[in-house]
Amino acid sequence: MKNFNLRQIDRIIEMAWEDRTPFEAIEFQFGVTEKEVIKIMQREMKASSFRMWRKRVEGRATKHRTLRSYKKGRFKSTRQGNINMNKISKR
Numbered sequence: 001m002k003n004f005n006l007r008q009i010d011r012i013i014e015m016a017w018e019d020r021t022p023f024e025a026i027e028f029q030f031g032v033t034e035k036e037v038i039k040i041m042q043r044e045m046k047a048s049s050f051r052m053w054r055k056r057v058e059g060r061a062t063k064h065r066t067l068r069s070y071k072k073g074r075f076k077s078t079r080q081g082n083i084n085m086n087k088i089s090k091r
Contacts, residue, residue: 009044016041017053022063
């Protein structure tokens, strides 16, 4: 396993905790596989927090790119405003 600094470990945990961030994105950014992410999470989190996270992400389509119903782009709510020139447009 690679040696990561504390900031990188925090970011890996943050990305793993997010429901819409697939493991493939973590692998692309940090070069760690899903199994390695699970080991990092188990090592760095309290046992109860790890079990809760593991139960939540197991088989979750949004955490595995191949299980997602959409393949490209990002989800965008119809209620989300457009961003123009770094300012959010009013409705």
